[in-house]
Amino acid sequence: MKSSTIRTFTTVHTWAGLIAGFALFVAFYAGALTVFHDDIAAWQNPPWRVAADSHVSLDTLMERLVEQHPAAREDFGIVLPRDSSHPAYAFWMEKGEEQFATASQLSAPRAEASENELADFVYALHDSLGLPVIGLYLMGIVSVVYGLALLTGILIHLPQLVKDFFAMRVGRNLKRLWQDAHNAIGVISLPFHVIFAVTGALFCLFAITLAALNTVAFDGKLFDAFAKATDTTPTVIVSGTPASMLTTDELIERARTHALKNGVTTFEPDYMHFVHYGDRNAVAEVRGLSQHTLGSYGTVAMSAHDGTVLATHVGDSYSLNGISYAALFGLHFGSFGGRTVQWLYFILGLAGAFLFYSGNLLYIETRRKRRLADQPRKTLVMARATVGVCIGSCLAISGAFVATWIAERLGVDAGMPQRVACYGLFLGACAYACLRPIANATVELLWATAGLTAAMSIVDLACSAPAMMQQWSPLAWRVLGVDLTGVALGIVFAMLARAATRRARSGDANSVWAFKATRGVAIGSERPQ
Numbered sequence: 001m002k003s004s005t006i007r008t009f010t011t012v013h014t015w016a017g018l019i020a021g022f023a024l025f026v027a028f029y030a031g032a033l034t035v036f037h038d039d040i041a042a043w044q045n046p047p048w049r050v051a052a053d054s055h056v057s058l059d060t061l062m063e064r065l066v067e068q069h070p071a072a073r074e075d076f077g078i079v080l081p082r083d084s085s086h087p088a089y090a091f092w093m094e095k096g097e098e099q100f101a102t103a104s105q106l107s108a109p110r111a112e113a114s115e116n117e118l119a120d121f122v123y124a125l126h127d128s129l130g131l132p133v134i135g136l137y138l139m140g141i142v143s144v145v146y147g148l149a150l151l152t153g154i155l156i157h158l159p160q161l162v163k164d165f166f167a168m169r170v171g172r173n174l175k176r177l178w179q180d181a182h183n184a185i186g187v188i189s190l191p192f193h194v195i196f197a198v199t200g201a202l203f204c205l206f207a208i209t210l211a212a213l214n215t216v217a218f219d220g221k222l223f224d225a226f227a228k229a230t231d232t233t234p235t236v237i238v239s240g241t242p243a244s245m246l247t248t249d250e251l252i253e254r255a256r257t258h259a260l261k262n263g264v265t266t267f268e269p270d271y272m273h274f275v276h277y278g279d280r281n282a283v284a285e286v287r288g289l290s291q292h293t294l295g296s297y298g299t300v301a302m303s304a305h306d307g308t309v310l311a312t313h314v315g316d317s318y319s320l321n322g323i324s325y326a327a328l329f330g331l332h333f334g335s336f337g338g339r340t341v342q343w344l345y346f347i348l349g350l351a352g353a354f355l356f357y358s359g360n361l362l363y364i365e366t367r368r369k370r371r372l373a374d375q376p377r378k379t380l381v382m383a384r385a386t387v388g389v390c391i392g393s394c395l396a397i398s399g400a401f402v403a404t405w406i407a408e409r410l411g412v413d414a415g416m417p418q419r420v421a422c423y424g425l426f427l428g429a430c431a432y433a434c435l436r437p438i439a440n441a442t443v444e445l446l447w448a449t450a451g452l453t454a455a456m457s458i459v460d461l462a463c464s465a466p467a468m469m470q471q472w473s474p475l476a477w478r479v480l481g482v483d484l485t486g487v488a489l490g491i492v493f494a495m496l497a498r499a500a501t502r503r504a505r506s507g508d509a510n511s512v513w514a515f516k517a518t519r520g521v522a523i524g525s526e527r528p529q
Helices: 003-034 037-044 058-068 070-074 118-128 134-166 174-188 190-204 206-216 222-230 248-260 320-333 338-367 377-410 415-435 438-470 474-506
Strands: 075-079 089-094 097-101 268-275 283-289 297-303 309-313
Touching (some): 003 118, 003 134, 003 377, 058 070, 058 075, 058 248, 070 089, 118 134, 118 190, 118 377, 134 190, 190 206, 190 338, 248 268, 248 283, 248 297, 248 309, 338 377, 377 415, 438 474
Antiparallel strands (some): 075 089, 075 268, 268 283, 297 309
8 A cells, every 4th residue: 555545544543543442441341341241240149148039939920010010911021030139020111111120119110120230330331331322322433433443453454464463572662562562452353343343333323223224215114124023022912811821930941942942052041021911812932041152042932821832033943134133242242152252252351441542552652752851732631531531440340349339238229329439430530630640640540440449359258258158159159250350350450550650660751651751740731842
């Protein structure tokens, strides 16, 4: 390519990365944790802490639901319990609003489900930065810009891809080392980043895209066609004849047996959907997770009255639409390959966060004045933003864990404390990065993140050890895994803090990351060049 073309692609790559980088750092760091969604849920509500409604059977829950809310008979769902600390709950539409309730909450259902679940909150940070509605569309736009950054990055490095891939020049030239690390991680994880960019844009902008295509290309018929192509529940006509329903245990067992005959090796039900409950033509649909297949979640629909299989969307019986639709979720969340793939996606998530962090550092290093103590304002502003947003996000998420842990021990709802802690620490870190010298803020925030992350994990491990040893179960491994991962992340942040301290003391004195260059300099006193 011509040098002018490469310069153009480099400019586009740089600015696309900067525009999307901060949001993507949060999405990737939170996304790495979201891979272990069920483990975080078990950590918040460990298996030795029995929930109030854990003794109530699914059939009793449904009987109470249809008795207290007769309108729910037409269409309701039951989220099955993951363990004794997470009771089953029902959800249904009433007066145009979704309602959620466990067995003891049916007289006063809630407008939101799992409102105090830490795992769901971390997922919301990954999915929409924790911002309702607007955050989802914002992340969709960010995903598109992210795709542009990937494309231009490929075009820039394609002529010397092999050379760049194996280059890792360790020495006094830190900019070159950061560049090599940035390029190597980008090349190694490129297929996964393409998957994340495409699926992220589809998920976040799906409603807008569907509405646009419905108007422009499908003459208003796309919504109906899409519903028919993706709906797994058979359409039946109410008979008007009351009939007895099979128990949930019978329906789950029949669904599992039928699914295993259709090419999957496992089928673990997690959700049931009922239509026209109590009628002779009632439908019961069982959704289950199957490992080692891209169509991770499959469904078996049966007659709730006699168990006759009406529709199968699992394993070999998946339609092309169904397997394509399900594969998008499996590829994005890494739910198709068990623990091995989960850990791979966890590492890729952290590597992706590093990719955007290192991209900001390269921008700063490229534009700073190497022979002058006073640096350009844009360089200083970018450095402060990188420290505040990136390190502040890590500190904030650790703070959400701490707030949730304390709230659970006090017996109060954890929803508000975890949000106050997370957003409060994030804004506090951003303000701290603006008011303190850059090098000092970097080191201090890294140490704060390391201390908070490790301390939380060690304290929980110490408090949970007696109960964990007495009531050991496979779920206890999940709690232990979350705590040990927290300790490991704390150690990583501590190592980064030590490295930042060494660089601030013995690195280039004119760098924005040096103690000497930044001592006593506040954001308002920076002199632009």
